[in-house]
Amino acid sequence: MKNKARTLIASAVAVACLSGNALADDKPLAGKTLAFVPTSLGYDLTDGWYNMLKKELEPEGLEIIVRDPNWSTATGAQALVSLISQKPDILMVQNPDVQSYARLLRRAENEGIPVLQINMRSSVETTAFVGADWVGIGKAMAESAVASCGDGSGGSGKISLVQGPLTSASSVYQMQGINEVLEGRDDIRVVSSQAANWDPSQARAITDTVLKQHADLCAVIDFWDGQAVGSAAAIRRQRGGEDVLLITNGGTEQTAACDNIANGTFDKYMTYNVREQSTDIAELVRKILTEDIRPGGERLDRTTAVRVIDADNLRDDSCWKLSDYK
């Protein structure tokens, strides 16, 4: 009786193992966990990455967990601490700035968890990075302004900057990129550089006041598409949308970007493609998990190219639609 039971259990275990193996072939990432700490869920970038990754990697057996700190760096750090003790197979982090998570990311890697950083490099190098850099976006915006307003363009050379919060790293780095391009140039004059705190109402108020002061303003550089609709409203109200160039950037989601480029709200839109980034992320996650790349070993790096979208090169597929993934 006892023997019979043993055989039964043994064969059951054997069957379970076999089917488990079969499953593993079919789902190479089965049993693996990816933990994601964004700056906040619920906006085009992070919703894009999250939903695209889910669509791509969950069928391969990967479990994706997400801790949403809703723009709070402190909450994000707490989430990282608890995640490190849970030991996921890979940690994916969108840094709010270069410093805040640096020590925690090093700790995670020291404990053997590979860290993939997206869209914002921390001061600590980790196993992988995917993303555009904000300095590059800032440079591209400034170069676009120089081309349209600087020497030989016929523009007045007067530009206005509408920044995000001064505590926001993405805003600070964009500013750095702009400064690098404008340094030493006499043909471009920054007549106003104000912070609108990612709030379109504040952007509208600032741009409205600046336009009244400078009748010959050539361009407005606004640091985020969600805020730039406010600047656009001020330009439309005072100048009928003509004459003043509006340059901005963002995550290229259809309603936030392409709809606004098509109807003339934005003139130049600097972009990094979230779809491309998600493909890169998925590829690196697969590589790290299947080839068992450990922290301290090979470094993987994918920089996303910055592109300019305007009314001339706008295509039906220039943007991605969040509704396709949700």
Add this chain to the structure above:
Amino acid sequence: MRNNNVFSRLARGQLLSLTQEKIVFLLAVLLFAVFSFSLTGFASVDNLLGLLYNVSVLGVLGLAMALVVIGRGIDLSLIATMAISVAWSLTLIRDGVSIEAALLYGMLMALGIGIINGWLIAYAEIPALFCTLAMGTLVYGFGRIALIPVDVVYMPADPGWFGALGQGELFGIPAPVIVFVLLSVVATLVLRYTRFGRYTYYMGDNYQAARITGVPTRPMLVMQYGVTALIGFAAGLVTAASVDSMNTRIVNSTMIYDVILVVVLGGIGLSGGKGGVRNVIVGTLLIGILLNGMTIMNIEYTVQNFIKGAILLAALIFDSLINPRDEQTAQQGDI
């Protein structure tokens, strides 16, 4: 009554007495004069209309907040109510619901939130501060999970009359300014001449006494928070129409403090029972003049904050020197 003529008041120093409202008003006039002389383009009609436009939403929110503060309450969920109810309306319009129906749903949602706030404060007797603080988080969370797919909801391509609320103008005056003026007039009339208005002052001055003398304090509270939420919804409509979108991230911003600031700065004490629409207007104007002047001067944002803080503190210190608090003027529960 006989003692109340100009001379006897002058003798008692009442006519010359400076209330906080007057101090802030003088400060505004002073700044206005300085900016007019020193900044080219500041005193132009065009810029002044722009200045009013830029603070009209803040002013409307100030009116909403003033109503509950006079009744000795506070509504920290005001910004969340405004952002989520209007963002939901815009989402519905984008999904194909007619503009009128979508706005009606949004309005009912705002009203509902206000009524629940009022009910919890009146009947469950939760302090307004905590109740509305929690409600703000709840409304934002619920809205973002269940109603609104992204954090910025854009206006539909053809918003019709709704768009005119932000971009339109009448006799050269921008629509948001007209909305602020109209709401100020209505609020003044309601606070001064209706039973609802008088009761609000009674309750703010002494809740228990008002209750004992027969004021229906509990239904009044429900109404106050309901009306406040409705005015908040109106402010949200103006915001959405003027920037073609509703950005729900403002719930996480310091906007609610700016609104409270306008109210307190104008001289409506947080202890209730005092002040009126004039105070809100004075507070709004001072902030508007400051912001506009500093933007023209292109002062760095951190320096702007410093100047703003310094001027506000100066106004408050001046007020407490001239009108010191004592046993008669101070109330239990003063913040």
